[in-house]
Amino acid sequence: MVCLKNEKDTQKVRMMECAALCEACEIEPVSELVQFSRSLDPKTVLRSGKLQELASLIAAVHADMVVFVNNLSIAAMNRIQAETGVQVIDRTTLILDIFSKRAQSKQAKMQVELARLRYALPSLSLENESEAHFRGGQYRSRGAGESRSAEIARTYRRRIAALTKSLAEIRRENETAERRRGKSGLARCALVGYTNAGKSSLMNAMLRYENKEERSVFAKDMLFATLDSSVRNMEYQGRQFLLYDTVGFVSDLPTTLVEAFQSTLEAACSADLLVHVIDGSDPLRNEKTEAAEATLRQIHADGIPILRVYAKMDAPGFVKEDGVCSVSSLSLEGIEPLLKEITSRLYPDEKSIVVCIPYEKSGILHMYQSVVDVMILEETETGYLARITGQKTRLKPFLLYEVKK
Ligand SMILES: Nc1nc2c(ncn2[C@@H]2O[C@H](COP(=O)(O)OP(=O)(O)OP(=O)(O)O)[C@@H](O)[C@H]2O)c(=O)[nH]1
Numbered sequence: 268m269v270c271l272k273n274e275k276d277t278q279k280v281r282m283m284e285c286a287a288l289c290e291a292c293e294i295e296p297v298s299e300l301v302q303f304s305r306s307l308d309p310k311t312v313l314r315s316g317k318l319q320e321l322a323s324l325i326a327a328v329h330a331d332m333v334v335f336v337n338n339l340s341i342a343a344m345n346r347i348q349a350e351t352g353v354q355v356i357d358r359t360t361l362i363l364d365i366f367s368k369r370a371q372s373k374q375a376k377m378q379v380e381l382a383r384l385r386y387a388l389p390s391l392s393l394e395n396e397s398e399a400h401f402r403g404g405q406y407r408s409r410g411a412g413e414s415r416s417a418e419i420a421r422t423y424r425r426r427i428a429a430l431t432k433s434l435a436e437i438r439r440e441n442e443t444a445e446r447r448r449g450k451s452g453l454a455r456c457a458l459v460g461y462t463n464a465g466k467s468s469l470m471n472a473m474l475r476y477e478n479k480e481e482r483s484v485f486a487k488d489m490l491f492a493t494l495d496s497s498v499r500n501m502e503y504q505g506r507q508f509l510l511y512d513t514v515g516f517v518s519d520l521p522t523t524l525v526e527a528f529q530s531t532l533e534a535a536c537s538a539d540l541l542v543h544v545i546d547g548s549d550p551l552r553n554e555k556t557e558a559a560e561a562t563l564r565q566i567h568a569d570g571i572p573i574l575r576v577y578a579k580m581d582a583p584g585f586v587k588e589d590g591v592c593s594v595s596s597l598s599l600e601g602i603e604p605l606l607k608e609i610t611s612r613l614y615p616d617e618k619s620i621v622v623c624i625p626y627e628k629s630g631i632l633h634m635y636q637s638v639v640d641v642m643i644l645e646e647t648e649t650g651y652l653a654r655i656t657g658q659k660t661r662l663k664p665f666l667l668y669e670v671k672k
């Protein structure tokens with residue numbers, strides 16, 4: 268890892284994050300090396316002394332590969348590869364590999380391929396330049412011996428254009444579906460956060476709370492389990508909203524991925540409320556919280572109100588944070604208060620009250636049913652026990668019958 272002077276505070280976290288990314292790619296981290304540097308300049312990124320140290324470390328631990336925690340330029344990687352004699356990859360390549368492994372849907376597969384091609388293209392141009400330089404810088408068409416990399420670059424560009432077009436079509440289809448949802452007038456809430464924080468499990472817990480388990484999404488103990496966003500209808504005390512599960516974040520999410528996954532990330536960008544899911548049992552929760560919020564800034568979603576939630580409250584090492592909702596997706600503890608908080612933020616002018624309307628006054632329920640939501644809870648001896656939800660001013664006729672807790 269090359270640690271820039273202003274990155275010293277996050278050095279340990281970034282190293283650990285990179286080790287987790289390696290493991291997700293079935294690469295076993297065997298040793299680590301840090302160089303403190305002022306810049307990532309390709310020419311000086313590893314000074315010659317440090318390069319020698321790296322080469323002896325590789326020999327000592329029998330490493331097959333060097334993984335850089337930084338995103339290095341192709342020139343720097345080529346130089347280090349030539350010096351050490353082993354394969355050198357950077358963090359973006361690692362993340363792209365994980366995304367490739369996880370992609371299931373047609374859209375996710377196309378988005379990953381697009382990101383890969385966009386990432387590889389500059390290295391081809393570079394090779395092409397050096398080949399041209401090698402031939403005395405004279406341009407020749409393929410027929411007259413055009414370089415192999417120039418030909419590949421052209422194929423890549425063609426494929427990038429085709430993928431961009433197909434993804435734009437899928438996006439248009441999604442937008443039509445989104446517009447239909449928009450017409451329903453329902454507020455939108457998106458679960459966002461660091462990868463593996465527990466977003467999909469929280470969505471499933473909310474569905475389980477509402478007895479809609481059959482609508483569950485995929486959740487698993489691995490980085491980037493979710494690559495496609497999913498949406499579900501939710502309802503709490505008569506107030507409905509759309510709940511989106513989204514792709515997880517890491518620090519410095521590669522730009523190529525952000526660009527390629529734009530339509531998936533739109534679920535977060537178009538929400539009325541972001542629920543930032545934080546793994547409260549993770550010792551690195553503060554650093555990961557900061558990394559996730561930096562990603563929200565990167566995708567321009569930082570203007571949307573955020574509600575932080577500490578997940579995994581049943582897990583060992585969980586630390587409660589004052590004033591922050593805590594939930595367990597296993598035991599469902601904290602799910603109801605969270606739903607209450609979400610709906611009160613999405614519908615700030617609305618309120619829910621429980622009333623007991625005498626049977627002879629039940630006409631009031633029909634009279635106002637177009638402006639408030641009525642949910643009959645029970646038919647008691649004295650009248651209908653009902654939950655009335657609506658804008659505070661609309662609830663006035665019912666206040667007389669409110670049942671105080
Ligand atoms: N003990 C405990 N484990 C949880 C809880 N919530 C999630 N987990 C576990 O945490 C792991 C990750 O959960 P996911 O819901 O897939 O996490 P995610 O944030 O959707 O992850 P990505 O889709 O990869 O970004 C899984 O092994 C879950 O079983 C919880 O409340 N308690």
Ligand SMILES: [Mg+2]
Pocket residue numbers: 466467468485486492493512513515
């Ligand atoms: Mg998920």
